[in-house]
Amino acid sequence: MKFAITSKGNPTSNALMHKMRAYLQDFEMVYDEDQPDIVISVGGDGTLLYAFHRYSSRLDKTAFVGVHTGHLGFYADWVPTEIEKLVIAIAKTPYQIIEYPLLEVMIRYRHGGKETRYLALNESTVKSLVGTLVMDVEIRGDHFERFRGDGLCVSTPSGSTAYNKALGGAIIHPSLHSIQLAEMASINNRVFRTVGSPLILPEHHTLVLKPVNAFDFHVTIDHLTVMHRDVKSIQFKVAKEKVRFARFRPFPFWKRVHDSFISDD
Numbered sequence: 001m002k003f004a005i006t007s008k009g010n011p012t013s014n015a016l017m018h019k020m021r022a023y024l025q026d027f028e029m030v031y032d033e034d035q036p037d038i039v040i041s042v043g044g045d046g047t048l049l050y051a052f053h054r055y056s057s058r059l060d061k062t063a064f065v066g067v068h069t070g071h072l073g074f075y076a077d078w079v080p081t082e083i084e085k086l087v088i089a090i091a092k093t094p095y096q097i098i099e100y101p102l103l104e105v106m107i108r109y110r111h112g113g114k115e116t117r118y119l120a121l122n123e124s125t126v127k128s129l130v131g132t133l134v135m136d137v138e139i140r141g142d143h144f145e146r147f148r149g150d151g152l153c154v155s156t157p158s159g160s161t162a163y164n165k166a167l168g169g170a171i172i173h174p175s176l177h178s179i180q181l182a183e184m185a186s187i188n189n190r191v192f193r194t195v196g197s198p199l200i201l202p203e204h205h206t207l208v209l210k211p212v213n214a215f216d217f218h219v220t221i222d223h224l225t226v227m228h229r230d231v232k233s234i235q236f237k238v239a240k241e242k243v244r245f246a247r248f249r250p251f252p253f254w255k256r257v258h259d260s261f262i263s264d265d
Contacts, residue, residue, distance in 0.1 A: 001029050004033045004040070008070075012080070019083065027092075039051050040066075040090075041064060053121075062244070064246065065078070096248075097244050101238050103179055103239060105234065105235070109232050110215060123153055123164060124219065126152050137209060146194075152184065203237070
């Protein structure tokens with residue numbers, strides 16, 4: 001089996017990375033940063049997001065596993081004191097593959113040109129460069145509302161516990177193939193009106209944002225921020241690709257939610 005390791009870059013994470021690499025090579029596993037079968041993320045959720053985007057071209061061939069060196073993360077199942085146990089599990093134990101849905105973001109431009117496609121593990125946000133974001137929101141090709149406010153966030157189920165939750169969105173179990181639209185500080189008065197609630201769309205529904213009076217936007221894809229100019233539309237839907245996690249022991253989603261937001265431990 002071929003493996004690769006990504007590190008947060010701090011001394012603790014780097015030391016664990018080097019130790020795990022040596023242990024796994026002692027088990028005659030092959031270190032291969034280009035075509036790994038399994039990628040070990042050492043750090044936090046941000047480190048795993050980085051690893052996901054680095055290997056997004058081979059999601060059907062690569063599985064991810066996370067070791068957290070700080071606060072408990074949603075994508076990091078293991079702690080530093082367990083790395084010997086994890087190494088043995090990777091080297092000796094057949095692992096279960098857990099698949100989570102991803103978000104496809106397609107940006108099209110007013111004067112033609114090649115459209116831009118992204119995959120997001122957590123979420124994508126759209127904000128105007130200056131002032132209020134004004135977007136027509138279409139669902140399945142039908143006009144739903146005209147949004148005015150600070151921005152919009154579209155998240156995956158696994159990303160529903162991240163920025164989406166801070167915006168008042170629902171927490172969605174990742175077995176549900178869906179996307180969620182949440183508002184950022186919408187303008188609601190006697191003249192302007194939005195639905196004012198998060199929307200959860202199933203995988204066969206497509207969400208499209210169409211600019212009204214400005215065409216340049218800041219678009220985030222997880223931890224990446226990109227400015228797009230002359231935008232005609234931004235389309236969101238459940239991607240055909242999925243992210244694959246290597247699971248060596250049970251760690252139910254609702255336990256992750258409890259441990260992250262409720263537990264005092």
